Every structure is written in structure tokens, then in C-alpha cells.
Amino acid sequence: MCSCKEKPTLIDISNNHSDFKSKLNKLDVGNWVLLMQCPDCKQFYKVDEWDKYQICYAVKIPSLENWEAFDSESLIKEQMVQNRGGLTNGSCMWSGCDIKQVKGSAYCVNHLYSGGTRA
Template sequence: MCNCKEHPALIDISNNLSDFKSKLNQLDVGNWVLLMQCPDCRQLYKVDEWDKYQTCYAVKIPSSENWEAFDSESLIKEQMVKNRGGLTNESCMWSGCEIKQVKGSAYCVNHLYSGGTRA
């Protein structure tokens, strides 16, 4: 049996991409993402293609309709803040931005994300 129910909505698969994908069936290929499905429970996942410079994620999605457009940005931003231990009391260094910095960074999560950070 699968363990899909135990997985959170966003799963960091950077260190076990091949193992994670080996348990799923590939249904479709998008732009740097795959639509995959658990053969046991039929849970759908939007799975990042491997990129040695970027954290790879699998996201549980509710439907295969418009699957590639499913917005996982907020889940990834939430994970980025959690990975870094939260926020500081200092404002982002980006000109005009008043959002709090992510710990260990001079920027808020939005500016980290827009600069390509995913971890």
C-alpha cells in the first residue's frame, strides 16, 4: 500500500527524486514538471523535473484539469520560511518593501522567491 495520506501537501523530493517517482505512474509531461499518479490511491502529484541547481518538490493536486497551472507558490514560500527558521523583525532590503526579512537573508520571502530561491 502507498503512504500518500501521510505526505504533506508539499514534499521536498530533492534527495529522493528517483525513488519517489518510481512509485508513481507518469500521466503527462509539462514545462519542467510531470503529472504523476499513485497507482494505489490515485492521488495526483505535480512533480518537478530534476534540476541540480534547484530544490525539487512534489505537490499534491486535486485534479488533472489544468494541472500544470496549479499554483504551488504559496506552499513553497511557506516551506522556505520554515526551512530558515521564520522571519526577523527587520524589513526587506528591497527598495520600498516593508515585508519582514526571512531569517538568514536580507530579503522577504517574496523577493527571495522572485530571485529564484526555492529552498
């Protein structure tokens, strides 16, 4: 039996990418992402292609429809803030940005994300 129900919506699979994928069926290939499905419960996942320089995530998605366009950005941003212990009282150092800095950074989560950070 699978453990899909116990898994969060956003799953960091950086340390077990191959193992995670081995339990799923690949249905489609997109731009640096895979559409995969659990053979037991039929849960769909949007899975990042392996990248040794970047955090890889799997995201539970509700359906096949527009799967590649499913927006996981807000989930990843939430995880980034959580991973770093929250926000500071200081404003982002990006010119004209008043959003609070992420702890351990001079920037807000939006500017960290736009710069390529995913951790």
C-alpha cells in the same frame, strides 16, 4: 499499499527524486513539471523535473484539470520561511518593500522566491 495519505501536501524530493517517481505513473509532461499519479490511491502529484541546482518538490494536487497551472508558490514560500526559522523584525532590503526579512536573509520571502530561491 501506498503512503500518500501520510505525506504532506508539499514534499521535498531533492534527495530521493528517482525513488519518489518510481512509485508513480507518469500521465503528462509540462514545462519542467510532470503530472504523476499513485497507482494505488489515485492521488495526483505535480512533480518538478530533476534539477541538480534547485530544490525539487512534489505537490499533491486535487485533479487533472489545469494541473500545470496549479499554484504551489504559496506552499513553497511557507516552506522556505519554515526552513529558515521564520521572519525577523527587519524590513526587506528591496527598495520600497516593507515586508519582514526571512531569517538569514536581507530579503522577504517574495523577493527571495522571485530571485530563484526555493530552499
